[in-house]
Amino acid sequence: MGTVELQNLTKEFGSGDDAIVAVDDLSIQLEDGEFLVLVGPSGCGKSTTLRMIAGLETTTEGDIRIEDGLVTNREPRDRDIAMVFQNYALYPHMTARENMSFGLKMNSDLSEEEITERVEDVAGIMDIGDLLSDEPSELSGGQQQRVALGRAIVRDPAVFLMDEPLSNLDAKLRTTMRTELQALQEDLETTTIYVTHDQTEAMTMGDRIAVLNEGELQQIGTPLECYNRPANRFVAGFIGSPSMNFVDVTLEDGALVHPEFEYDLSESTLETLAGHTELVLGIRPEDIELTDESGEIEASAQVVEPLGDFSHLHASIGDDTVTVTVEAGTAIPNDESLGLSVPEERLHLFDPETGTALKNSDAPVKNAHLLAA
Amino acid sequence: MSVLPEEFRLSSSGRDLIADAFAKVVLVLVLLFALFPIWMMIITSFKQRSELFQSGVTLIPQAFHVENYINMWNRFPLVDYFLNSLIISGVTTIICLLVASLAAYSFSRYDFRGKDLFGLTILSTQMIPGVLILIPMFMLFTMIQQDVGIQMTNTYHGIIFIYSTFTVPFAIWMLRGYFDTIPTALEEAARIDGCTRTEALFRIVLPLALPGIAATGMFVFIIAFNEVLFASVMANNDVTPFAIGIQEFSTNTQTYWTEMMAAATVSSLPLLLIFVLFQKQIVSGLTAGSVKQ
Structure with missing residues (x-):
C-alpha cells in the first residue's frame, strides 16, 4: 500500500531570527495509487516538501509516513521511493541500461538475469529498448527523460516523487509526455507526488492538487474544486490561464458598486456577505459574455489576442483591465464601447484583507470523464 | 563608408583568413619562445664539450655525440636520484x-562553521613564499628529532610531509572547483537508488x-618533482632527488654541461609521458566549469 501521510511538516532554513520558514505546518494524506500535484509559484516550498519526503532534506518538525511506517529520520534509500529530477540526474558515466539497473543492483537481491529482464520490460514500456547501450550524452532531452522515468519505474517503489520532470522539454514534447505520464501512472497505479509551477500540468494531471504559497497549504482538492471553488484569492488567481479577473468593489444597498458600474445581488448572496462592505470581485474570463452596450458592465475594448480556437479580449472598466474569452474571429476596434454581462452564479467574491473566498462560482466540480464512467 | 570600390574590398571570408593567419603566426612565435630552451637542452646533450665552448651558438649539433648519455650514469648515482624523485x-x-579530494568534496557539498575562514586560510598558505617557512620548518624538524x-x-x-603541506591546499582549491561542476542531483539520485x-x-x-583528479595529480607530481628549495636543505644523502643531484655536475673545477643536459633530458621523459598519457583528462580537467554542463 503506497499511502503517504505528512503530519504538521515544517522546514526552517537557518536558525534563530534569521530562520526562513520554507514549509509551514503542512499536513496532507495520500491514498494508495493517488496522483497528487504540488503546485505553487517559485519559492512556495513545494520542492522542499518533496525533498523532505525523499529524505534529501531533514525536517524541522512533523512526521512523514510511507505505507504507514514512520520514515522521517530514515535515509532516502530506506524509504522505498523513486524520484525523477528536473535535470533527470542520469549518471553520465553509465549507459541507459546501467542507469536503470543501478538502483536494483544497490537496493535489491535480484539476480543479474532478473535485473536484465526487468530493465528490458520497462525499456519496452518506455519505448527506449534501442537506446539501452547509449550513454546519456548521446540521447536527446526527450530520450533522457524517458530513461529517467524508466529508472524510477524499474524500481517498482511504493511512491514516485517527480520534481518538475517536464520543465526542460520543449512545449510540444511536454504536452505529449504529460499525457503519456498520466496514462503510465494510471496503468502502474503507483502513488505519485508531482511538483510543478505550471498550473496547466496541475489541472490536467492530478487526481488532486495541493496549492502552496509561502510555505503554507492554501487548498487541496480536485483540479475542478480548486478552479471553481477556490478557497481564497491566491488559489483563484493562480489556477486558471488566463487568470481570474479581480476588481475592487464595495457593497452598498444590496449591490456591488464600482465607479463604472453597479451590480445587483440576490438575497441569498447578500446573506453570505453579511458584515462585509469592501470586497474583491473575481470573474473567470470565460464567464463573461459580450452583450450590446446596454449590458450590466460598461467597458471599452483594448486588444484582441487570437489563439485559433478562441480569442482573449482585454477590456478596460475604468482603471481596471479584465480579460474576456470570446469566440474565434471576433474583431473589435480599439476603444469600442462594450457591454459585459456576468451571471451572478458565476461570481467569486473575496475578503480583500484575508483573501478568503466568501462566495464561489456554482460551476460543476465533477470531472466529465468521471460522470461518464 | 569605405572609399574602396566594391571589387577591392575584402570579403568576410578573406578577413577571416587574414585574422586566422595572424593568430597562427603569433601562436607559432609563442611556441618557439617556449620550446627554444627545451631544444637547446636536447641539442646540448648531444654536443661534445669542445663544440659547446666554440664561439657562437649553433642550433643544430655538428655530430650526435651519444656518449653523454652513457657517461652521465657513471659519474653520479643518477639512478638512485631518479628513483628518489619518483x-x-x-x-x-x-x-x-x-x-584533498575528500576535503574538496566536503568544501563543495557541506556547510560547516568557519567554512569561509578555513577556505581563505588554505588559499593564503599559497601566498607565502617557500623560503619564509624554510627555516621554521627546519627548526620544527630538528625539534621533532630531538x-x-x-x-x-x-x-x-x-x-x-613538507611537500604535502603546500600541495594539499593547492589541490583542495583545484578539486573544489571541479566538484562544484558535478550536479548534486546525481548524488541524490544515487542515495535514493x-x-x-x-x-x-x-x-x-x-x-x-x-579528469579533474588526474589533472590535479599531475600538477602535484610536477611540483614535487621540480621542487629544489626544500629538497636542497632537507633531502640529502640517501634521499637526494634528481633536481638536487643534477647540480653535482657542476663541480668546483668544472661544469659537465653536456652530461647535465643529457640527464635533464632523461628526467623530462616521465613528465612528458604523463602529459601524453593523460592529455585528454588534463585538458578537460583544466577547462572544467568553463562550459555549462
Missing part, C-alpha cells in the same frame, strides 16, 4: 589526492571527477 613525487601525489626521536631531515617521510553518502561519493562523484 618515490617522493609519487607518494606525495597519492597522499595529496586522498586528503624531542620525539623521529628522524625527519633527509628522510622520505620528512620531505613528503540505494547508496549511502559514502557509496554515492565513490560510485558516482569520484568517477565523474576523475
